[in-house]
Amino acid sequence: MSDLYVPLSDQYILPLNKEIGATLCDDPDGPCTYLCGNSLGLVSKLSTARVQEELSAWTARGVVGHFSHPHKRPWVSYQDNAHPYLGELVGASEQEVACMSTLTANLHLMMNSFYKPTLNRYKILCEARAFPSDQYAFASQALSHGLDPSDAIIEVTPRDGEYSLRQEDIFAVLEKEGPTIALVIFSGVQYYTGQLFHIPSITRKAKEMGCICGWDLAHAIGNVPLSLHDWDVDFAVFCTYKYLNSSPGGIGGLFIHNKWNNEYTPRSAGWWGHELPTRFEMPPDFRPITGAHGFQQSNPSILAIAALLGSLETFKEAGMIPAIRKRSIKLTGSFEALLKKSKFFVPASDASKATKPSFTIITPEDPESRGAQLSLLFLPSNTGIMRKVFDGLVERGVIGDEREPDVIRLAPAPLYNSLADVENAVNQLDLVMATL
Ligand SMILES: *Cc1c(COP(=O)(O)O)cnc(C)c1O
Numbered sequence: 001m002s003d004l005y006v007p008l009s010d011q012y013i014l015p016l017n018k019e020i021g022a023t024l025c026d027d028p029d030g031p032c033t034y035l036c037g038n039s040l041g042l043v044s045k046l047s048t049a050r051v052q053e054e055l056s057a058w059t060a061r062g063v064v065g066h067f068s069h070p071h072k073r074p075w076v077s078y079q080d081n082a083h084p085y086l087g088e089l090v091g092a093s094e095q096e097v098a099c100m101s102t103l104t105a106n107l108h109l110m111m112n113s114f115y116k117p118t119l120n121r122y123k124i125l126c127e128a129r130a131f132p133s134d135q136y137a138f139a140s141q142a143l144s145h146g147l148d149p150s151d152a153i154i155e156v157t158p159r160d161g162e163y164s165l166r167q168e169d170i171f172a173v174l175e176k177e178g179p180t181i182a183l184v185i186f187s188g189v190q191y192y193t194g195q196l197f198h199i200p201s202i203t204r205k206a207k208e209m210g211c212i213c214g215w216d217l218a219h220a221i222g223n224v225p226l227s228l229h230d231w232d233v234d235f236a237v238f239c240t241y242k243y244l245n246s247s248p249g250g251i252g253g254l255f256i257h258n259k260w261n262n263e264y265t266p267r268s269a270g271w272w273g274h275e276l277p278t279r280f281e282m283p284p285d286f287r288p289i290t291g292a293h294g295f296q297q298s299n300p301s302i303l304a305i306a307a308l309l310g311s312l313e314t315f316k317e318a319g320m321i322p323a324i325r326k327r328s329i330k331l332t333g334s335f336e337a338l339l340k341k342s343k344f345f346v347p348a349s350d351a352s353k354a355t356k357p358s359f360t361i362i363t364p365e366d367p368e369s370r371g372a373q374l375s376l377l378f379l380p381s382n383t384g385i386m387r388k389v390f391d392g393l394v395e396r397g398v399i400g401d402e403r404e405p406d407v408i409r410l411a412p413a414p415l416y417n418s419l420a421d422v423e424n425a426v427n428q429l430d431l432v433m434a435t436l
Contacts, residue, residue, distance in 0.1 A: 004418060006418060008319075008415045008416075009044075009314055009317065009318045009415045011314045011317070012245070013042065013045065014416065015031070015042075016028070016032065017030055017031070017397040020397070021394055022394065023395050025397040030397075032398070033398045033399065033424050033425055033428070034416070035400050035410040035417065035425055036400055036410075037412075037416070038243065038371075038373045038409060039242060039409070041222075041241060041244060041413065042245055043245065043247070046313050046314050047245065047246070047247065047307045047311050050306040050310040051306045051307050053070075053071055057071065075299070075302050076299075078305055079098070080094075081309055082308055083095075083098075085312035085316065086253055088320060088321075089222060090228045091228050091231075096255055096256060096258050096291060097254070098293050099251055100252065100254065100296050100297065101300075102252040103238060103252045107216065108137055109297075110235045111214075113267050113268075114183065114212050114234060115212070117142075121181065122147060123151075123152050123180050123181045124141070124142065124154070124183045125184045126138060126155055126184075128156060129192060130186075130216075131187065131191045134185075139153065154173060154177060163348065163362035164193050164195040164369070165195065167202065170202060170205075171205055178209030181211045183211060184202070184203075184206035184212070184213045185213070185214045186215060187216040187217075188221075189218075189219035189373070191218065191219050192407065192409075193362050193364075194374060196220070196368070196369050196370050199215060200227075200231040203231050203232055203233050207232060213234050215233055215235075216237055217255075219242060219243070219373070221238045221240070221243065222242070222245075222315065222321075223242075223325075223371040223372055224325060226321075228257070229257060232257065232259075234257055235254065235257070238255075239252045240253060243372070245314075246304070246307050247304065250308055251308055256292040261290050267288070267294070269297070270296065270297030272298055273296040273297060274286055274288065275289055315415070327414040331419065332372050332374060332411075334419055335374060335426070336374060338426040339361060339374070344359055344430065344433040346359070346379065347360065348377075351377065351379055354379035357378070358379045358433075359429075360376070361376060371411075372413060372414065373410070374411070376409075376410065377406050378407070381405070381406050382406065385406070386402060386404075386405065386407065387402070389432050390402040392432030392435065393425075393428055393429065396428040396431065398424065400425075
């Protein structure tokens with residue numbers, strides 16, 4: 001039997017069918033088929049334990065816990081427990097990452113520091129249909145510099161009839177418009193299509209053209225291998241509640257390449273970025289910690305980091321990204337093969353011709369150009385089929401995530417999903433489609 005039938009870790013707790021509204025399920029007390037770790041990862045046993053420890057420490061010691069902690073994790077430097085793991089996940093030293101705040105807030109912070117438009121070089125290059133929060137951030141940043149977003153933001157769009165971006169098209173824009181571009185910022189893994197961009201090549205090209213290059217790694221961290229330091233990325237931001245299973249709205253993070261350490265980088269400073277030895281003397285002058293930690297602002301939510309920490313320890317036990325990615329490629333590959341055998345599957349090239357209820361896959365076929373997620377596009381377009389399929393899947397205990405008008409995203413998470421989950425998802429999908 002394939003080892004893909006056994007999850008990589010038994011340290012996660014899956015929601016039960018009866019809890020998620022799976023009314024058409026034979027086994028209400030059994031675990032649901034959860035393929036939504038790209039949106040909100042599941043809770044690990046260690047996350048529950050770490051959060052409970054902090055609640056107990058707070059109960060027992062109150063403010064004393066900041067410096068004297070029953071588990072030797074004083075709150076004054078609690079986030080430092082997460083930094084080595086986060087550094088390993090993004091391919092950076094622990095000084096190059098900071099566990100703080102939330103993704104969109106960190107994106108603004110990094111743009112405040114690194115997006116410095118001048119008269120001639122002021123544009124932002126990004127992907128069309130970036131995650132809405134990122135689009136709002138880019139536009140509002142342009143506005144805050146007195147720029148017109150419709151002029152300052154260049155979006156690269158897939159070719160007609162295609163869903164993912166071609167790197168050559170990104171390069172063509174960079175070559176043509178490079179001298180006017182201040183900042184190149186893409187998502188590592190596109191949230192809608194699941195496309196994984198070739199981060200080192202795009203970063204290299206952006207640098208050649210004299211641009212700053214940042215990345216939004218919301219869907220990449222914990223999902224695909226990253227070597228941000230070696231790839232010479234300037235900065236990156238991420239959330240941790242997707243593949244990193246850190247709890248709803250969990251704490252975010254950022255990466256800043258240590259080449260910036262020697263230059264004063266303008267920043268939106270706060271006291272948690274001030275050197276620890278003198279922080280509590282409350283001096284009037286800000287003396288930042290060297291590296292990404294000097295960008296910290298507030299004392300962070302200990303409960304949020306505790307939940308993350310339990311998950312990161314579970315990642316470590318499972319062998320981190322090398323083991324996780326290896327399994328992920330097999331699991332998503334098997335999922336794709338099963339979907340393509342469905343009688344409702346049509347190739348993307350035939351999508352526009354579809355007249356009967358059917359689906360295609362808009363995620364790139366090359367495993368090197370995607371992470372765990374597959375995005376299914378339901379056809380014919382704009383006929384409400386996706387909504388019916390989505391509701392039908394939930395009734396049958398399969399949790400994915402819908403994007404209006406026509407897409408359902410399904411992501412086998414290698415840590416807690418198995419081949420049985422993807423087989424069941426395809427079987428249930430066929431059953432639902434047959435009722436339409
Ligand atoms: C999930 C996601 C977000 C969410 O931002 P928050 O600030 O964490 O709410 C933003 N951007 C991208 C690309 C995402 O995938």
